[in-house]
Amino acid sequence: MPCHVRRPTPLEEHSKSLQNSTGDAEPMLFPMYTVPVSAILSMTTLEPHEALKLQGLLVQFDKTMGKALFVSHQWVGKRHPDPDFIQFSVLQDALRHLMSEVQYIELDVRTEVALPSAKPFATAELKSAPLFVWYDYFSCPQLEHLVSHKLVESGLMSDLAKAVNSIPLYVAQCSFFFALCPVIESEDHSKLLGPQSWASRGWCRIERCCRELSPEGSWVLIRSAKQMELICSPLATPGSGSPGEGQFTVEEDRQRLGPILLKTLQRKLRFLLQSGDLVGYRVLLNHQPLFLRGFHVPAMYDLVPGFDADAFKDGALTVSKFLYNNGFSKVTEVDQVGWTPLHYAGCRGDPDLVRALLAQRANPNVKAAKDNVMAGALPKWRVMTSVAACRHHEVARILIEAKAELSGTQLVGACIGNDPEGIRLLCEVGGVSPHAADHEGGYGVLAINLACMYGATAALEELVAQAVRGSASGMRQGSIDVSHAFWLAACFGNCSAELVDTLLDLRADVNEQFHLSVRHPVGLLVKVMALKHRFGKQTHFSRMSFHAKGATPLMQAVMGGQYEAAAALIARGARLDLRNSHGYTVADLAKGRSPPVFLVQAFAGQLAGCLRVASLALGSGYGEEGETEENDVMIEVHF
Template sequence: MGASLCKPDEQPIGCAASTVHACHFPLWAVKVSDFMQMRGAPEPHNVLQEKGVLHQYYPGMFVIFVSHQWLSSVHPDPQGAQMRVLQKALAGVIDGTVQITENIVAHSYDEISLASDTQKRIADAFLFFDWFAIPQITARTPGVNEETTKTDAALAVQSIPAYVELCDLFLALVPELTHKDSAQRVNYTTWMSRGWCRAELWCRLLSNKSDTSVIVAYSATEAEFMFPLDWQNRSIVDGDFTVEADRTEVVRLGEMAVESKIRHLQDRGPLSHYRFWAALCPNLLRQQRKWSEMDAFLRHFKFASLREAVQDDTGMNAVMCAVFSGDTNMLRSLAGSRANMNHTLEGMSELGYYDTQTALMAATKSRQDVDVLRVLLECRADVNGCARTGLTAIFLCRTPEHVKILLEHRADMPDYVLAGAASFACPETVKALISHRCDASKAEVLHSVALMSRSNGRALETAKLLLAHRADVNEKHTPMGELIWYYRKARFRAAVVGLSNCSMSTRFWAARSGISPLGVAALVGHEQLVQLFLEYGAEPFANDSGHLPEDLARCSHHHHLLPMLSTFAT
């Protein structure tokens, strides 16, 4: 949602000051305890104001910002479906039955979860939900509720970035539902595509708070922290806007957020994070780099001299700065001064880049232009250099051009490479690998595409391509290596407390042994993949714990899948 924003010279009013964005209208919020008692479609601001359940923001108020996609053109949630999911999810977090853990891709053996003191505060917290908080808000329509009307609604919409900064928690409410007008599915992928949703997200992630985490609620029982790479490749500039005129002003907000983040890190550190964001900035904002010569590059990234830049062995050194900024000229210059083109990352895990990943891996993973890969390889980057996980750059390739240049330099291509592209890349990249004899019938590629389908808007296309090239729709996942003990640990916990009472992460690991592609699609709630796999002859067999795909869908509250799955279950 959104509306045209205020002019830069307008004076902020009515709200506590935020660190970056101006607040032009008070932040109004509802107590979580009052929200839990609501029934039916959510009522608008004026009705709640009359009932006396809205509370104006004050310093120290613990507020949860709820970002969501509207389900109709005139009402955000006409059937109250989103609201019911949020109520159940909050109830689960409060009583401990819903645990918020790190994303499966970012999984570590020491499971990260919501801090206990934060969990305790949620019951007494306040909720910011646009329909509650903003007076007379409507869906965006060209020529309607424009900035020139100077209504309270316009002022409140202009203040949304400030509201995000003032809030203590940010929750993306993204259950799989249907838009009333278009009949299109609305979910995490479509939420991520919306320009205004991206703006809210950026204001959170790029704020100067110590905790900028984002909680993603997929269903009443599934919530996890957002994986950093889910948003870094989705610029505000490219977002979808109902009203095209909003794009310019929302992009301006993004620029303010990015520049403020960089200034804050420049002043307070850590230096590695400053360098990362300074390097990523041109790509995030689709802008030209602010340097063209070596001296300017060194100053920008805080290197005292070329010699220091070449000898720096910290994780985010000069080579990594050049890679993340896509600067081939600087890469050549650094290589000419004998900088190590096989340098590895360290200390950047919270940003989605893990220790021991090489410069070439960083280039593929961050979707750099193929020229960046070409220069690295020409300057003796090891095409088969691997991280501690054993993965190489070709596993992380994101474009057909990445595939081509890596294979031209004799990259090894084991079967598991296709699983990486199926998870994170586009169908064209998968096709490029298949055309070079990567076998789609191996490496559990359908499991991979189903597992990452929530954040991959083209997962269905990829699955169809793989099936057309003999991917096994009934392949069972076989645990291997050091993960076996983790599967056993998760299965034991699930046996004790029940699969539906486990955290989203534990539920996944407990269900994984012996699971089929259909089981994975049911577990993550992807209706189109479930239908596709069934059409291709998927058998609804149980995993090694005895759970059918129908059971996995039910325990994750994906009730919309049950008619399809129960029809085939025996």
């Protein structure tokens, strides 16, 4: 019998046609000024672009010269990024540490556990070629506010505006991206800056998204000079959210940035096609609404040429066009990671498209075969899990009506998205218990614990409310099990002062010492990782697992660089004298990690600094989307 030869899809043919094409490079509106790393390490003060240009320290970068590092950060002062040189000195010490003392930047804990295909970053890359640093204060003009109003009145764009509009191209030129996020106070001592506040800022989110959409993709979160981690999945991004939903000092920036982000998305889509990564292409193509949420910019889906709309009847047009642009030949097809067309349609969140696919008998209960790093999706994820994580509520209702199977895994998706409305929908309409666990993900973690692991305070509060509501209706006792919740939150990241307060209000034990049985999936995982550490395979999580037995939330927070949470725990009565099973106190575990001054003082019995940090963290308001601050002066004056 003759063998059936599968014909390539139009998407595959289009991808192949682009593989030898470089495309037209988009020109930068303003040169990419950088400073050699040797000059960075010798700085004792920060001077603006104009001053460094006069001194001859600025270098117009191109890739033939070496490699570039983009530094994303918040401004500490209203008129200067770092008046006391506190934040920048952390960058200097971190660079020295990376270029002389360590071989790898380890993965963050959640990525290490959930996505085994992810790899750590070899620091030899930083030394493989001359290194140049992009930092806004000396890479972009800073003194144009003296003439900016005249430029606006004349309809001209200032050099600062040109530089800011070129930021996505600067990021794309950089081999490395560091988010500089030590926990420090603002210049006027009114706000706390750190990973949580950095992740809430609209401009920082734009920079982060530009990096995630660049060919390199991964980036480094610097918590202190010796505490940093590699982020290579949306699963791990602290306070992950759409740039358009972030905080902007100048509200007009929110809408000006929409078209810029859309162009960045299109560049990444072209790159994925050129490299033949069709799974990554499908993920990004259909996640456009998530990236563009908060901007009034329509996504673009029809990127594969040659579709003949006249060949289809109205009822089949929507599905046919979707299959064509996503490289599928039929509704029931699965790709290399086991995702179906409905998986990708669920990420897009288009109710009409999902209804049309279901009408053609798309199965909402297919489980993914593998993890999908770009989507931040674990093996066995169903369509509803991604829908819940993306906060597509109308699509979730459609899937519930279509009798999609629901479990704690979908509830976990809503927790990852920190989505109270999604949790209400799953519990009240879908009948999922707020006490459910993620058994499909492989670890059997309760939804309540996943919310803590992702720092999802709003999701945590809604789960509690659902449990109480269920108790009132006689469904189940309303108490929520918060045992080990503190430890998991501190271990897996994103533990804020707000989350500490919420857990204490739920009567979690601030000094609970970890003794989880190996019969529990998390307990078994910790035991296995501790053994790996003992026998030489040392990673961020293996180190924390080795010290886990008898460890308090405070110990885990300090080991994980959760310094805001550590201050909040101390402020709320965490003991400093307790020891883990190896006999270490929290001060012992902090050695060699360069913790902030307020923690060093606390270890010596001086708690005032931690009390102040905890108070500032609770009053900073960075958890609320859309609020504004005044410390992004570079952006504040550029239009």
